[in-house]
Amino acid sequence: MIVDAQGRRFRNLRVSLTAACNYACSYCVPNGRRLQAAVAELGAEQLLRAVRLLMETAGIDKLRVTGGEPLLSPKFDAFLPAVMRLPLRDVSVTTNGQLLPRKADIIRSAGLQRINVSLDTLNPLAFRAIARSGDLATVLRGIDLMVEYGLKVKVNMVPMRSANVDQILPMLDYCLERGIELRFIELMNMGHLRHDATYGREFFGMDDILALVATRHEFARTDAPFDSTSVRYEIPGKGAFGVIANESEPFCASCTRLRLSSNGYLYGCLSNSKRHAITDLLGLPDDEAREGLRSRLTRALGDKQTVQFTGEVTVMKFIGG
Numbered sequence: 001m002i003v004d005a006q007g008r009r010f011r012n013l014r015v016s017l018t019a020a021c022n023y024a025c026s027y028c029v030p031n032g033r034r035l036q037a038a039v040a041e042l043g044a045e046q047l048l049r050a051v052r053l054l055m056e057t058a059g060i061d062k063l064r065v066t067g068g069e070p071l072l073s074p075k076f077d078a079f080l081p082a083v084m085r086l087p088l089r090d091v092s093v094t095t096n097g098q099l100l101p102r103k104a105d106i107i108r109s110a111g112l113q114r115i116n117v118s119l120d121t122l123n124p125l126a127f128r129a130i131a132r133s134g135d136l137a138t139v140l141r142g143i144d145l146m147v148e149y150g151l152k153v154k155v156n157m158v159p160m161r162s163a164n165v166d167q168i169l170p171m172l173d174y175c176l177e178r179g180i181e182l183r184f185i186e187l188m189n190m191g192h193l194r195h196d197a198t199y200g201r202e203f204f205g206m207d208d209i210l211a212l213v214a215t216r217h218e219f220a221r222t223d224a225p226f227d228s229t230s231v232r233y234e235i236p237g238k239g240a241f242g243v244i245a246n247e248s249e250p251f252c253a254s255c256t257r258l259r260l261s262s263n264g265y266l267y268g269c270l271s272n273s274k275r276h277a278i279t280d281l282l283g284l285p286d287d288e289a290r291e292g293l294r295s296r297l298t299r300a301l302g303d304k305q306t307v308q309f310t311g312e313v314t315v316m317k318f319i320g321g
């Protein structure tokens with residue numbers, strides 16, 4: 001197994017099916033233009049082979065299908081059922097939910113148990129202002145379907161001071177009523193946010209979020225798995241919520257995440273734009289491919305930050321959050 005000096009290893013793989021997205025979220029892209037697919041994206045079979053090799057070489061046992069927007073990719077329909085058949089401890093999908101009603105049957109028949117839906121507001125106007133595309137009602141219908149099909153649903157919300165802080169309590173109520181765990185993701189200083197004052201102006205961190213929740217609910221911190229990114233809180237008798245506190249409570253020391261982009265690069269750290277191509281390995285026999293992967297995984301593990309997220313020009317669109 002490949003382990004670094006801090007005892008960290010990769011266990012948790014995020015595979016981006018495509019860099020293309022049907023949204024143009026204000027914190028993700030600068031210009032309101034929707035993201036396009038990357039040049040030379042890998043096909044479903046190649047991505048699947050990469051996943052198998054990474055399971056064997058790095059000990060990956062947890063997989064998240066992401067993007068871009070994964071449900072937008074035609075690969076999704078073949079990739080999801082195929083990864084569900086692999087001996088993984090856990091498979092989940094992260095989506096903006098816009099295509100969930102259309103893909104719900106594929107998701108159900110593949111046997112997916114968990115899904116994360118990114119949703120920043122329940123206000124249709126604010127929704128359009130943040131996502132700069134899409135339709136809120138369609139996302140909500142998709143979430144209802146997932147709950148109805150018995151999936152464990154989490155909703156991810158990125159609070160921003162000027163855009164949706166007024167939605168923190170309504171979003172929490174919406175989720176608690178449906179048995180959904182809401183996770184507040186602290187805004188990360190990535191991509192174009194690094195180039196102007198937007199980040200400092202918009203950041204609304206864990207302390208502020210908790211203070212706001214405390215005006216309506218009593219809650220207590222609960223255990224989260226060792227390598228969880230989320231600080232979890234229980235609201236007795238009502239449910240739970242979490243804060244992914246990249247800034248306020250960094251989780252680098254226990255990070256087990258590895259990212260594979262849709263065009264075949266490994267990223268060892270979200271706060272480091274170094275990447276390691278693996279497409280050349282995918283045409284080799286298994287032994288040689290595994291050998292080649294080991295050295296690239298060692299380098300990718302060396303890319304991890306030791307203490308905290310320091311920000312990077314890398315944008316989520318390439319590596320899927």
Ligand code: SAM
Pocket residue numbers: 021027028066067068069070094095096116117118156158185186187188189190193316317320321
């Ligand atoms: N399209 C899918 C979705 O919306 O979930 C997957 C990709 S999206 C990049 C993954 C997650 O990253 C979303 O929850 C999004 O809100 C989050 N994200 C993107 N840029 C971010 C930033 N600068 N800070 C915090 N979260 C961010």
